[in-house]
Amino acid sequence: MTANSDDTRAAGPRSGDLLTIGQLSARSGIAHSALRYYESLGLIQATRTSGGQRRYSRGMLRRIAFVRAAQRVGLSLDEARDALDRLPERPAPSGSEWDRIATTWQDRIDEQIAELEWLKARLTGCIGCGCLSLTRCALHNADDRLGQAGPGAHYLRTHDPATELEGGR
Amino acid sequence: MTANSDDTRAAGPRSGDLLTIGQLSARSGIAHSALRYYESLGLIQATRTSGGQRRYSRGMLRRIAFVRAAQRVGLSLDEARDALDRLPERPAPSGSEWDRIATTWQDRIDEQIAELEWLKARLTGCIGCGCLSLTRCALHNADDRLGQAGPGAHYLRTHDPATELEGGR
DNA sequence: GTGCAACTTCAAGCGAACTTTAAGTCAAGC
């Protein structure tokens, strides 16, 4: 960005609240290209200057934070947009819709933690047994557990986030 | 020209130790196509019948389980193969190399759990405050934390697994 | 008014992890 003054926006008299894409990128840690990509997906919005440049309200930082949290919880960007679309866009999302999402996400987080704990426990067992015990070693016994999830790329996702969000309640 | 003149022993679907790709797929829960893909990457190996069909030893189930565990820990398939290559292929991996990997993975798991706990705690705060508190809400405050990791797609990976495995020797 | 960083669009490219398709071959039960 230019070495213009250190406030958020030096240009216009009343533009104190608006961020350029470079500023939004710096604040959010998301690359310019990714922000434009997010805009193309409808995750964030921008107004335009008369010259066509994007200007973002500070509320976009909140939306980006929401998206990043959604990703960490395992949602795709499409799913994050759906969730955002259901939130009232006030000063901040509020009310039962947000409660519902937060609760759902916490459940998902708990599931992910539980799975990691399971894996960790099995690895601990392996260390203890030197991975030589056919009856106790995680990697020996894992195949008993492997077949249970059915075919497909289910190993990175243990459940379908869409059904979780849409049909869950 | 008999199908099983050799040690391959391709006499039938339930011929002792060797599995067809269909059987391996059923046992492991991994699609046929993915198994062939894994073979192309060197993650698993097969002998061949005189007719050219793959036959897998039961040890491949262990290797697949290892790969799946590696994926859950956040490794790429290439990294999983590197780890497999360093394990002695005995009845089971054993010894200090396995200890080292298991320990490294447990550290990674701990990190992932910690991050999930952090996110969960922030969501809990949001529920408590109805997401209206500018000072406490995770999504309001997240941007303060967002910029700290620098640019790039750092939000899904908080560290580089390659340096973890290679440099940590 | 000039210089230059920061911006614009659009399309193509990328990397990971697979899946799909097409056309053919093998294995085993009857």
Add this chain to the structure above:
DNA sequence: GCTTGACTTAAAGTTCGCTTGAAGTTGCAC
């Protein structure tokens, strides 16, 4: 011997989440 389903290869296609490149425009300090 025939049939049928499981298998073979190679290449192309898919999805996700972006990044890169080219070529041009805007905004602002000097």
